Amino acid sequence: MEATLPTTRDDCLAADASDPLRRFRKEFALPEGVIYLDGNSLGPRPRSSSATATRVLEQEWGTGLIRSWNTAGWFELPGRLGDKLAALLGAGPGEVVVTDTTSLNLFKSLAAALRIQREAAPERKVIVTERDNFPTDIYMAEGMVDFLDQGYSVRLIDEGLPLEAALGGDVAAVALSHVNYRTGAMWDMAATTSAVHRAGALAVWDLAHAAGAVPVDLRGAGADFAVGCTYKYLNGGPGSPAFIWVNARHQDRFWQPLSGWWGHARPFAMEDSYEPVTGIGRFLCGTQPMLSMALVECGLDVSLAADMGAVREKSLRLTDLFISLVEARGAGHGLELVTPREHARRGSHVSYAHPEGYAIMQALIARGVIGDYREPHVLRFGITPLYLGCTDVWDAVDALFDILDNRLWDAPEFRERLQVT
Amino acid sequence: MEATLPTTRDDCLAADASDPLRRFRKEFALPEGVIYLDGNSLGPRPRSSSATATRVLEQEWGTGLIRSWNTAGWFELPGRLGDKLAALLGAGPGEVVVTDTTSLNLFKSLAAALRIQREAAPERKVIVTERDNFPTDIYMAEGMVDFLDQGYSVRLIDEGLPLEAALGGDVAAVALSHVNYRTGAMWDMAATTSAVHRAGALAVWDLAHAAGAVPVDLRGAGADFAVGCTYKYLNGGPGSPAFIWVNARHQDRFWQPLSGWWGHARPFAMEDSYEPVTGIGRFLCGTQPMLSMALVECGLDVSLAADMGAVREKSLRLTDLFISLVEARGAGHGLELVTPREHARRGSHVSYAHPEGYAIMQALIARGVIGDYREPHVLRFGITPLYLGCTDVWDAVDALFDILDNRLWDAPEFRERLQVT
Numbered sequence: 001m002e003a004t005l006p007t008t009r010d011d012c013l014a015a016d017a018s019d020p021l022r023r024f025r026k027e028f029a030l031p032e033g034v035i036y037l038d039g040n041s042l043g044p045r046p047r048s049s050s051a052t053a054t055r056v057l058e059q060e061w062g063t064g065l066i067r068s069w070n071t072a073g074w075f076e077l078p079g080r081l082g083d084k085l086a087a088l089l090g091a092g093p094g095e096v097v098v099t100d101t102t103s104l105n106l107f108k109s110l111a112a113a114l115r116i117q118r119e120a121a122p123e124r125k126v127i128v129t130e131r132d133n134f135p136t137d138i139y140m141a142e143g144m145v146d147f148l149d150q151g152y153s154v155r156l157i158d159e160g161l162p163l164e165a166a167l168g169g170d171v172a173a174v175a176l177s178h179v180n181y182r183t184g185a186m187w188d189m190a191a192t193t194s195a196v197h198r199a200g201a202l203a204v205w206d207l208a209h210a211a212g213a214v215p216v217d218l219r220g221a222g223a224d225f226a227v228g229c230t231y232k233y234l235n236g237g238p239g240s241p242a243f244i245w246v247n248a249r250h251q252d253r254f255w256q257p258l259s260g261w262w263g264h265a266r267p268f269a270m271e272d273s274y275e276p277v278t279g280i281g282r283f284l285c286g287t288q289p290m291l292s293m294a295l296v297e298c299g300l301d302v303s304l305a306a307d308m309g310a311v312r313e314k315s316l317r318l319t320d321l322f323i324s325l326v327e328a329r330g331a332g333h334g335l336e337l338v339t340p341r342e343h344a345r346r347g348s349h350v351s352y353a354h355p356e357g358y359a360i361m362q363a364l365i366a367r368g369v370i371g372d373y374r375e376p377h378v379l380r381f382g383i384t385p386l387y388l389g390c391t392d393v394w395d396a397v398d399a400l401f402d403i404l405d406n407r408l409w410d411a412p413e414f415r416e417r418l419q420v421t
Numbered sequence: 422m423e424a425t426l427p428t429t430r431d432d433c434l435a436a437d438a439s440d441p442l443r444r445f446r447k448e449f450a451l452p453e454g455v456i457y458l459d460g461n462s463l464g465p466r467p468r469s470s471s472a473t474a475t476r477v478l479e480q481e482w483g484t485g486l487i488r489s490w491n492t493a494g495w496f497e498l499p500g501r502l503g504d505k506l507a508a509l510l511g512a513g514p515g516e517v518v519v520t521d522t523t524s525l526n527l528f529k530s531l532a533a534a535l536r537i538q539r540e541a542a543p544e545r546k547v548i549v550t551e552r553d554n555f556p557t558d559i560y561m562a563e564g565m566v567d568f569l570d571q572g573y574s575v576r577l578i579d580e581g582l583p584l585e586a587a588l589g590g591d592v593a594a595v596a597l598s599h600v601n602y603r604t605g606a607m608w609d610m611a612a613t614t615s616a617v618h619r620a621g622a623l624a625v626w627d628l629a630h631a632a633g634a635v636p637v638d639l640r641g642a643g644a645d646f647a648v649g650c651t652y653k654y655l656n657g658g659p660g661s662p663a664f665i666w667v668n669a670r671h672q673d674r675f676w677q678p679l680s681g682w683w684g685h686a687r688p689f690a691m692e693d694s695y696e697p698v699t700g701i702g703r704f705l706c707g708t709q710p711m712l713s714m715a716l717v718e719c720g721l722d723v724s725l726a727a728d729m730g731a732v733r734e735k736s737l738r739l740t741d742l743f744i745s746l747v748e749a750r751g752a753g754h755g756l757e758l759v760t761p762r763e764h765a766r767r768g769s770h771v772s773y774a775h776p777e778g779y780a781i782m783q784a785l786i787a788r789g790v791i792g793d794y795r796e797p798h799v800l801r802f803g804i805t806p807l808y809l810g811c812t813d814v815w816d817a818v819d820a821l822f823d824i825l826d827n828r829l830w831d832a833p834e835f836r837e838r839l840q841v842t
Binding site: 060285372 | 463465466471482486487488489490523525528532553561565569570659661676680681693694695707796
């Protein structure tokens with residue numbers, strides 16, 4: 001694929017003109033003068049979200065009032081959106097719900113995994129995850145084992161060490177991010193799940209940086225649990241509710257501890273004891289934020305209209321282009337690629353370490369090239385094929401090197417640390 | 422107060438004309454032809470919510486994109502809204518956050534209470550709550566003790582039995598709803614908290630049907646934890662995020678198990694181990710749904726502009742009026758008042774049991790008098806002084822008796838059971 005990459009800006013314009021995904025860009029309300037390379041943190045606004053928000057606010061809430069729980073389908077929305085999302089995850093209907101946050105859904109998954117092991121193999125009391133995983137995944141596991149206080153523990157594996165070395169007979173569950181939030185490195189889900197299963201553990205996948213970005217085949221991989229986020233590559237809106245998938249073979253095997261009334265078999269019978277509903281619904285807990293949830297559908301519908309194979313192909317082409325353009329101009333600038341070059345191991349963002357990464361990113365953002373910065377030293381560029389093209393990548397790299405060549409980052413306003421999410 | 426109640430519809434019109442809270446009605450977008458008596462389930466839409474939604478969608482999400490986490494104050498919103506809400510709860514700044522759901526916040530509170538007792542009095546392993554409590558409160562407690570699997574249990578007290586009888590030396594925490602969702606009965610928070618403390622337990626209050634409806638003084642009562650909902654009397658929108666209050670004396674004593682990155686001392690340092698931030702922030706978990714959360718402020722600002730003493734006075738006057746009008750016409754209709762007559766024991770809704778309660782409520786809703794139905798047999802009428810007046814109560818009771826006198830409820834379309842939230 002390297003051979004066919006554009007080598008001039010005109011090449012980029014020509015490539016974009018014949019891009020079969022080009023038509024999706026108009027679905028997003030991107031501001032003028034911005035090249036948005038942070039869709040892996042917060043996807044941009046689908047244009048259809050305005051009409052949806054007005055409908056939910058004025059018709060459903062304003063006029064429908066309490067009746068909308070039935071008439072507008074609010075109560076069914078977590079499952080209806082989950083069924084739509086399933087198509088992007090290699091999952092089936094009735095296997096996914098959109099609800100709560102990724103952190104909470106990870107808690108439910110890990111709790112369920114420990115519960116299964118408590119009966120099957122009570123000596124298995126270790127949750128394995130990566131030191132380089134998105135921190136909340138580690139924190140939720142820590143909170144759980146600390147609260148249980150029964151000899152459970154969290155084992156962190158370090159980058160570059162083989163997972164297998166951590167998979168002893170004491171391991172109950174392995175929680176991994178399919179695509180690493182910082183480096184963009186991707187696990188082989190099928191092979192890794194098999195290794196986890198061979199070791200007698202259960203595999204929990206965090207798809208936050210994978211869903212909508214790379215092809216995912218949860219059923220094909222035989223995974224046990226998966227959670228993820230709708231506000232990154234799925235463009236659901238700031239903090240929109242997360243999702244959870246549970247392999248059908250596990251769904252009815254336990255009762256997850258965040259057992260709120262939305263997961264009850266008969267939530268409106270107001271019974272005085274919990275009885276979980278059959279199926280994925282038992283992973284629901286409390287009443288969901290309907291306006292934020294309704295907007296998830298806008299982004300989801302755009303992703304579902306695109307061919308995921310074409311999205312993946314374009315993503316790799318654009319990340320290849322980014323890497324090759326930096327390589328062509330980057331000697332001596334101190335940029336170190338931290339994203340794998342191998343396609344099979346790369347998600348949909350490109351990251352570089354640089355000692356002045358923070359200031360460089362601020363200088364880029366100030367001129368409308370919006371990526372983000374992650375400790376330590378990492379410049380992160382999200383490549384989202386639904387609304388980016390080769391020319392965007394070209395112009396972004398051009399801006400980056402203007403800033404590097406002329407040390408434009410070395411200014412007080414760019415070096416001052418603000419909180420950056 | 423009974424003596425001064427209106428006895429004709431003209432009296433009602435006159436009383437409404439001189440009502441000092443009358444000006445708040447225009448703040449809400451209530452549909453024509455509807456008398457809305459279900460604000461205790463889902464508050465109506467504040468008119469300002471349209472502009473707020475447009476701002477969050479178009480400016481903050483659309484144009485600000487990822488930058489809005491800082492520039493639009495998204496990251497601080499749970500605490501900023503919590504500080505505003507504190508004024509309605511008898512709490513101080515830094516004691517409340519708006520986040521997650523009531524169910525989840527109850528889980529955090531109970532987990533924290535058990536954790537405190539684990540160190541102070543490890544023999545205390547019982548969570549006491551009411552059989553008639555809102556079911557999710559029971560279910561969350563059940564999920565927790567089941568998951569802990571260390572001899573913890575839930576003890577349900579029955580209506581009419583004295584709480585003290587359940588408060589043995591084995592009780593760790595008592596979780597009560599300040600106002601009961603079904604009956605509208607209200608606990609004396611100060612006296613009950615004292616009794617709980619005398620018994621060596623911690624008091625966790627669910628304010629779902631109290632916040633914004635009745636004066637609440639958490640600090641004055643010396644309560645330990647409180648949780649509640651923003652979409653009922655606070656008019657935050659369907660499923661808007663809930664809140665949690667923790668008495669300052671407890672905030673830093675433990676680490677609650679839903680320990681997501683938003684509760685970390687340095688969330689953006691991406692550290693590989695959890696260290697809770699000092700204060701109420703450690704009760705945050707994952708990324709919040711910003712659109713639904715931003716709308717909470719619209720309803721909150723209306724409540725904060727009203728005098729809670731005047732709200733309470735009008736609420737009691739309207740519920741008194743409802744009760745007296747039903748009493749004047751209700752003989753032989755089978756309506757049984759289940760809400761306490763004593764003001765000090767009454768929240769802000771009125772409930773009646775009737776064997777045909779479901780069909781009667783459907784008939785009422787069909788003619789625009791929207792209350793709701795709760796199993797078993799209960800017709801529930803929420804009385805919300807910010808947008809209801811004496812005339813609304815008069816007309817609602819009038820419609821109720823037209824339906825009862827003429828058995829209009831006895832029609833197939835009203836008897837067919839739909840799911841009603």
